[in-house]
Amino acid sequence: MSDIVAPSTTVAGPLDVAGTLALVQEALPDAKPVSAGPTDYLEVAPDQLIEALQVLRDQGGCDLLSSITCTDYLSYQGRARAKDGPRFEVVYHLYSTAQGGDCVVLHVPVDDGESLPTATPVYPGANLQEREVWDLYGLVFDGHPNLRRILLWEGFEGHPMRKDWHEAYYEEDQKPFRSRHPRADFARSEDKVPWGKNTRYPADWDPDDWQEPVTYVPVSQDPRSRNGAGDHLSTESVVVNLGPHHPSTHGVFRMIVRIEGETVIALEPDMGYLHRNHEKIGERNTWLMNMPFTDRLDYINSMSNNWGYALAVEKLMGLEVPERAEYLRVIMAELSRIVNHLWSIGFILNDLGALQTPALYAIEEREMILDLFESVSGARMMCNYLRFGGVHRDLPAGWAERARYVVHERLPRALDQLDDLLSGNEIVNTRGRGVGYLSAEQLISLSVTGPMIRAAGVPYDIRRCEPYGVYDRFDFDIPTLPHSDVYDRYYIRLLEARESVRIVQQALAGLPEGDILAGKGGYVFRPPEGEAYGRVEGPKGELGFYLVSDGKPNPYRYHIRAPSYINLNALAPMTVGYKVADAIVILGAIDIVLGEVDR
Amino acid sequence: MSLAPPNFPDLKTDQVESYLHPSVSVPEGLNNNVLVTTIDRLYNWSRRSSMWPLLFGLACCAIEMIATASSRFDLSRFGMEVMRPSPRQSDLMIVSGTVTKKMVPAIVRIYNQMAEPRYVIAMGACATGGGPFKEGYNVVSGIDKYVPVDVYIPGCPPTPEALMFGLMKMHQKVDTQSVTTADWYKREGSAFVPVPHLGPDIFDPRQADLIRAETMSGEAVAADTGGDRAEGGVPGGLRNLGEKAKARIAQAKERAAARLAG
Numbered sequence: 001m002s003d004i005v006a007p008s009t010t011v012a013g014p015l016d017v018a019g020t021l022a023l024v025q026e027a028l029p030d031a032k033p034v035s036a037g038p039t040d041y042l043e044v045a046p047d048q049l050i051e052a053l054q055v056l057r058d059q060g061g062c063d064l065l066s067s068i069t070c071t072d073y074l075s076y077q078g079r080a081r082a083k084d085g086p087r088f089e090v091v092y093h094l095y096s097t098a099q100g101g102d103c104v105v106l107h108v109p110v111d112d113g114e115s116l117p118t119a120t121p122v123y124p125g126a127n128l129q130e131r132e133v134w135d136l137y138g139l140v141f142d143g144h145p146n147l148r149r150i151l152l153w154e155g156f157e158g159h160p161m162r163k164d165w166h167e168a169y170y171e172e173d174q175k176p177f178r179s180r181h182p183r184a185d186f187a188r189s190e191d192k193v194p195w196g197k198n199t200r201y202p203a204d205w206d207p208d209d210w211q212e213p214v215t216y217v218p219v220s221q222d223p224r225s226r227n228g229a230g231d232h233l234s235t236e237s238v239v240v241n242l243g244p245h246h247p248s249t250h251g252v253f254r255m256i257v258r259i260e261g262e263t264v265i266a267l268e269p270d271m272g273y274l275h276r277n278h279e280k281i282g283e284r285n286t287w288l289m290n291m292p293f294t295d296r297l298d299y300i301n302s303m304s305n306n307w308g309y310a311l312a313v314e315k316l317m318g319l320e321v322p323e324r325a326e327y328l329r330v331i332m333a334e335l336s337r338i339v340n341h342l343w344s345i346g347f348i349l350n351d352l353g354a355l356q357t358p359a360l361y362a363i364e365e366r367e368m369i370l371d372l373f374e375s376v377s378g379a380r381m382m383c384n385y386l387r388f389g390g391v392h393r394d395l396p397a398g399w400a401e402r403a404r405y406v407v408h409e410r411l412p413r414a415l416d417q418l419d420d421l422l423s424g425n426e427i428v429n430t431r432g433r434g435v436g437y438l439s440a441e442q443l444i445s446l447s448v449t450g451p452m453i454r455a456a457g458v459p460y461d462i463r464r465c466e467p468y469g470v471y472d473r474f475d476f477d478i479p480t481l482p483h484s485d486v487y488d489r490y491y492i493r494l495l496e497a498r499e500s501v502r503i504v505q506q507a508l509a510g511l512p513e514g515d516i517l518a519g520k521g522g523y524v525f526r527p528p529e530g531e532a533y534g535r536v537e538g539p540k541g542e543l544g545f546y547l548v549s550d551g552k553p554n555p556y557r558y559h560i561r562a563p564s565y566i567n568l569n570a571l572a573p574m575t576v577g578y579k580v581a582d583a584i585v586i587l588g589a590i591d592i593v594l595g596e597v598d599r
Numbered sequence: 600m601s602l603a604p605p606n607f608p609d610l611k612t613d614q615v616e617s618y619l620h621p622s623v624s625v626p627e628g629l630n631n632n633v634l635v636t637t638i639d640r641l642y643n644w645s646r647r648s649s650m651w652p653l654l655f656g657l658a659c660c661a662i663e664m665i666a667t668a669s670s671r672f673d674l675s676r677f678g679m680e681v682m683r684p685s686p687r688q689s690d691l692m693i694v695s696g697t698v699t700k701k702m703v704p705a706i707v708r709i710y711n712q713m714a715e716p717r718y719v720i721a722m723g724a725c726a727t728g729g730g731p732f733k734e735g736y737n738v739v740s741g742i743d744k745y746v747p748v749d750v751y752i753p754g755c756p757p758t759p760e761a762l763m764f765g766l767m768k769m770h771q772k773v774d775t776q777s778v779t780t781a782d783w784y785k786r787e788g789s790a791f792v793p794v795p796h797l798g799p800d801i802f803d804p805r806q807a808d809l810i811r812a813e814t815m816s817g818e819a820v821a822a823d824t825g826g827d828r829a830e831g832g833v834p835g836g837l838r839n840l841g842e843k844a845k846a847r848i849a850q851a852k853e854r855a856a857a858r859l860a861g
């Protein structure tokens with residue numbers, strides 16, 4: 001439409017990671033540099049963490065706190081670590097959106113029962129991730145504004161990601177379970193427990209005495225505001241609960257909203273309704289077994305999820321990927337980005353009240369792409385296509401022609417049609433323009449990535465800032481839009497889908513012949529000890545995998561930096577002040593998938 | 600390609616054939632105007648031809664459910680295109696995805712709010728038995744642990760074709776029901792499913808006695824939770840289980856063997 005699309009902006013140059021770490025060391029002489037496999041990081045004591053973060057933010061230019069997670073080293077079997085060190089290490093990954101490049105990594109060792117300061121005053125985006133670490137590991141962040149359980153419920157017994165926490169169906173720490181392989185003497189897990197369910201209760205616990213704990217979420221503590229001057233004409237705000245079963249919330253997501261009239265005055269997201277313990281299961285699986293599980297994270301884009309994981313493992317193992325496989329990866333990831341953006345455009349319109357018709361048009365082309373996926377990988381949605389060092393299968397005969405037809409004939413036309421029908425539509429404009437505004441600086445400080453910040457004018461795209469695969473060979477733009485509102489978030493997806501079409505066209509034209517898998521493949525991988533963080537520009541933002549290997553056939557730590565989850569940091573600040581009906585579409589324009597939010 | 604024009608009277612006869620009363624017939628000459636059928640046949644026909652699903656998705660399987668409803672597969676051929684967000688207006692709950700402990704109280708409440716006759720389809724491996732996430736600490740291994748299920752559809756996710764096959768099985772099931780025996784016409788009505796509570800772990804009020812007996816007995820509750828491969832010990836999943844648990848497993852295996860033999 002009339003908005004000017006900024007031409008592809010080149011970033012200022014990769015961040016000097018070693019130099020930035022040196023800055024911190026200068027300020028904090030106690031910080032200890034450590035090298036773990038491909039990653040160099042600094043070990044910082046808990047009481048110096050805030051200072052280190054401040055140095056990184058103010059002097060090092062790291063404005064994006066990308067990921068916070070924790071590792072429990074209780075049963076670590078590698079040799080590289082002293083056995084008597086503190087049990088937990090909290091890990092911080094930081095980036096510079098202005099310069100791009102690799103990440104700066106900090107580790108904060110903490111022992112059981114100790115606490116560490118919250119990073120929220122320096123980086124407000126730490127909020128949700130610190131709550132997750134508290135929920136799953138039981139580490140307290142002093143001064144956190146709202147340290148409640150987030151994926152589980154208040155009152156749950158224990159912190160399940162600790163290595164010594166086992167569920168009732170627990171069998172072994174490592175797969176394949178020996179009862180199934182090589183012996184096939186399995187038992188139904190249900191039979192192990194008297195009540196046939198995967199639940200455990202503390203000893204001496206009596207269900208009859210149990211009372212539902214009353215927990216206050218911040219919106220219900222909000223001071224009762226009163227409107228109107230006269231005594232007889234005052235209004236009172238009310239709390240409205242949206243979800244977890246709500247037709248607009250894109251799955252099982254819950255928002256607790258305090259509204260006055262129709263205006264939202266406070267909002268609290270509540271999630272975990274699809275928390276299916278991906279990470280706990282992932283740490284039992286072998287490295288390769290996790291690949292199909294990544295399909296089920298953001299289940300609209302299995303291909304790019306596969307890529308993020310493969311990238312991290314390849315970093316850890318130092319694997320080179322053959323050129324043909326790199327091209328195939330680009331083709332698949334960009335096709336799935338198109339699927340995702342079509343899907344999200346359709347459902348933004350759904351949230352605007354145009355129930356189903358635009359969505360039906362938008363996902364029509366999806367079936368064409370899914371057919372391509374099915375013929376190359378065997379499955380429509382859960383493709384499980386990438387392997388460490390390449391891809392699983394080569395293209396079947398005729399695939400490239402079909403793909404060419406789709407990206408040259410069908411998709412450009414479909415995108416133009418959506419543009420024609422929607423972009424000038426009066427309702428889309430009036431409901432979208434100026435709604436859900438947050439400035440680019442606010443979004444970055446809330447750790448938001450992906451189309452959301454590009455719709456705020458920040459040309460931060462990992463395909464450009466820290467190119468992976470063969471993205472540096474293609475000619476494409478990083479579109480940005482200036483307004484940072486719902487309309488721009490809708491429109492940026494259309495523009496990005498067009499760029500993806502361009503990339504796939506080029507990749508199909510330049511697809512080289514050759515191998516598709518480096519090395520000998522196989523099922524058992526033992527990456528050398530160390531840790532790695534691999535990230536790709538997923539359709540929803542930065543999708544990162546943080547992996548720790550202790551040299552065994554199973555990942556010691558397997559963490560997903562899920563863009564949908566972290567982008568939700570911005571939900572409350574974006575929504576407050578708008579009408580409750582706008583809350584729905586603001587959420588829709590963040591484009592979340594619950595499989596990835598809750599993992 | 601040319602198609603012969605359909606012979607409408609024949610077509611009509613074909614289509615109504617299966618609904619006609621088995622023994623009562625209409626006198627010659629009237630049978631173009633009058634049909635005799637049974638309440639059950641008429642009632643089942645209308646019920647299964649306009650079964651409105653609840654607009655309710657849990658996880659990945661819901662995406663395939665949406666794909667089934669959209670233009671390529673087109674659920675309206677089954678009279679099902681009207682997905683209702685309100686449980687009060689819907690007849691069928693398609694549990695499409697992983698059921699988590701945190702979500703299951705809401706699902707049971709929704710189920711209780713649906714007006715009878717109501718049906719439940721467990722779509723996909725997760726809703727059927729926990730699927731790939733069965734061992735997860737927040738995952739319910741199958742929605743049938745809480746609400747009764749009519750049709751299970753395997754797959755991860757089931758393709759739209761598989762979902763439609765499941766819906767056709769559902770129709771077959773509806774066709775076998777009779778108003779004289781259906782639960783929802785019984786004098787006492789059918790019972791609500793008690794809503795599970797989120798305690799230290801989720802618990803089903805129906806099992807409170809069972810749980811109390813174990814937790815108050817002072818013995819280890821479930822599988823012993825210690826141990827690791829490196830520590831040696833008996834290999835396999837039966838290691839470290841209490842005697843009671845081993846006995847339960849032996850009994851279950853016997854039952855399964857008996858079923859296979861008989």
Ligand code: SF4
Nearest residue numbers: 659696723724725755
């Ligand atoms: S059965 Fe498979 S596709 Fe369906 S919800 Fe479970 S994991 Fe997802």
